[in-house]
Amino acid sequence: MLNIADTLYRWCREARPFALATVIRVSGSAPLPPGTALAVDTHGEAVGSISGGCVEGAVYELCRQVLESGEPPVRAAFGYSDDDAFAVGLTCGGELEVLVQRIDPADQPHLTTALEQVPAGVPVSVAQVIDGPQRFLGRTLSVFGGGSAYDGTLGSRRVDRATASQARALLRAGRTARVEVGGDADTCPEKLTLLVHTQAAPPRMLIFGAVDFAAALSQAGRLLGYRVTVCDARPVFATAERFPHADEVVVGWPHRYLESAEVDARTAICVLTHDAKFDIPLLRMALDLPVGYIGAMGSRRTHEHRRERLREAGVPEEHLARLRSPIGLDLGAHTPEETAISITAEIIAHTRNGTGLPLSRVSGPIHGSVPAAQVSSTAPLLAA
Structure with missing residues (x-):
């Protein structure tokens, strides 16, 4: 629901009831993830949108029905129709399940507060019951x-x-995910599945x-939803004017900046200096951090020389295995933009x-599953 938070917040402020259809399960090549x-x-x-257009009409009518009748939340599943490709279904071949419920803002004032946080970029989680006894279905906690x-x-x-504890952990990791609570005497005898x-x-x-x-990479990173920092020890080059797409430009020795930087499992570190006096202390530190991606620019000869220097500096082989170098996929890139x-x-x-191979050369779902610990609901990476 956070993908449409700005409009939902406006409706809540106007005390306008609405029907909410939430994707709660996907399989195969369904185009949009749970939570949409x-x-x-x-x-x-x-x-x-919950399907990129395939089943919007049917879900719209279901929303109108639930909204006007005031009936309890309902679940509906949609999949590809082999008999009639124009029938209601996902022509991409996937399947999805939606939960449709009526929301009366006066009954859930905390939801208005949560929706207000999203456009401002303030971290927030909303837990929604998507499976369990009917009386719990659709309830939310923020x-x-x-x-x-x-x-x-x-x-x-x-x-x-128990739910707040699960939501806090997901908030720290930047994840949207399904969790289960209850099913025991300590919390609740009935098991609930939450999104x-x-x-x-x-x-x-x-x-x-x-x-x-x-410069090109900072623009590409920003497009993907990253908060981009460019750091260099040379003040004549590290200027805001040269990097207008970066959120911040830092003048300082790279390893000293990294020493105090806030990083997590979603952080991508890209080392483009290919200068040993910067690279070795920086990578020695980076390879010991719990970040998601570490890549370094340079030729294969530079890479081998860098690995030897890092070994000499005491970096173990299992840490060296995390280093992506030479950085990037083999796309035949030459220009800075192509390299980005x-x-x-x-x-x-x-x-x-992902495999990095052309989709025409691999089988299975086009929209693969996302590693849970590495995804931000507000910064979805672009994928095929």
């Missing part, structure tokens, strides 16, 4: 303040505490080396467990 939503208000206005507080209820204080919608701070891309390749695409393509493939 479509909503319809009392005037028939629709916002969002976690605010980086996880320090929560509001709303799923039915009992113990279930709320935790998360807006976390954008993942970081740290680019070291104020070179032309960095090569690098970001490798980051996407690494993050999504």
